[in-house]
Amino acid sequence: MDWNSDQYLKFKSERTQPAVDLVNRISAVNPEKILDIGCGPGNSTEVLYNKFPKAYILGVDISEEMIRTARMKYPNLDFRICDAGKDLSQLDNDFDIVFSNACIQWVPDHRNLIRNMLLKRFARYQEERI
Incomplete structure (x- = not known):
């Protein structure tokens, strides 16, 4: 399934509010x-940037169209195509x-997904303890 960024953004305010609340x-x-993870057209990544403007932020999504839209709307942020169910191990671990915000329900094998998400943070935590 590929996502239509124009259709997704028709309800941008409603789709972004949960990301605002979480951030x-x-x-x-x-x-x-x-x-x-699951940045869509970049609206949640923008929310993160607004709170943490000095941080490097990487938005990933499985949809080429969503990543294309995110890159166009937010050229100062970094976006990549990534299947969260299979490719998280290819990203940095720090x-x-x-x-x-709204991706986990679309990814099969939650046990593996959550473990891989935690590993993205765990390596950084281990370095800080050394």
């Missing part, structure tokens, strides 16, 4: 790297925040 609950101070 406002993040208590991290001065994160350096943030991963936005993110301070691993964020996902």
Whole structure:
């Protein structure tokens, strides 16, 4: 299934509000790297950027159209095509925040997905403890 970014953005305000609510609950101070899994057309990535403007933020999504739209709308942010169910291991493992607003329900094998999401943060945590 590929997503239509124009259709998705017809309800941008409604789709973005949960991301705003989630980001406002993040208590991290001065994160350096943030991963936005299932970034869609970049609206949730923009919310993260607005709260953490000094952080490097990578938005990933399986949809080529969504990534194309995100790159066009937010050229100052980094976006990549990535299947969260299969390709998270190909990304760095040193993110301070691993964020996902509305993607997890679309990815099969939640046990593997959650483990891989935690590993993206765990390596950073291990480095800090050394």
